[in-house]
Amino acid sequence: MNKQAFFSLSLVLVFLFHCTTILAQPAQAPAPPGPTNVTKILEKAGQFTILIRLLKSTKVADQINQQLNDTNNGLTLLAPSDSAFSNLKSGTLNSLTDEQKVELIQFHILPNFLSISNFQTVSNPLRTQAGDSRPGEFPLNVTTSGNSVNISSGLVNTTVGGSVYSDNQLAVYQVDSVLLPQAIFAPRPPAPAPAPAAAKAKTKKKATAGSPNSATADQNGAMSLRLSRHGFLLSIGVAVIAALLSL
Secondary structure, eight states, rough: OHOOOHHHHHHHHHHHHHHHHHSSOOOOOOOOOOOHHHHHHHHHHOOHHHHHHHHHTTTTHHHHHHHHHHOOOEEEEEEEEEHHHTTSOOTTTTTSOOHHHHHHTTTTSSSSOOTTGGGGOOOSSBOOOOOSSSSTSBBBBEEEETTEEEESSSSOOOEEEEEEEOSSSEEEEEEESSOOOOHHSSOOOOOOOOOHHHHHHHHHHHHHHHHHHHHHHHHHHHHHHHHHHHHHHHHHHHHHHHHHOOO
């Protein structure tokens, strides 16, 4: 009986030791999330088909994904909806060069993470990934009223809509108008008009009058006039002498 009790107690102790060992192990950490992919985020949100196509064709999507996954730098994307692109004048996108399409998309990307409240403290003009923010180039200005955020490119005004995505590194906000940068879409001053034809003719005439050929012609004319005068006086002298000899 004592042997059976001892054996049973041993089994209980082994079981308790095994359970304690399992419970003492730390819980397994969740698998890390996959790399950020801006086009997949927009695809999930819907209504950004044209923007997705431009992000892919210009390779700007690859630049965004690389920056988000390889660095700790944040980004803010102002995402025009399909209806925003449809409101553009017909042929606008097709009239742009490849470089201008890149600049147009980069103009909608801010090089840091901004929450809605952060827009109230930014300094104008905002710098975008398109580059120079001077007037006539790629300036972007923000005005706020409470939680309402308005953005102007100088050519287009729009309101920042609801948040499409945010993970404290990437913020995506919908905008209902395509922001048109001045460097691409602002009208340029006309080229200066050419000089009037009459002024050119007068200038040419003055230049001809003062040319070496003109001076040579004047000299030849003066010499011919002197020779004519000498010939006339010589004729008179010969006539006088002939008259005297006939006397």
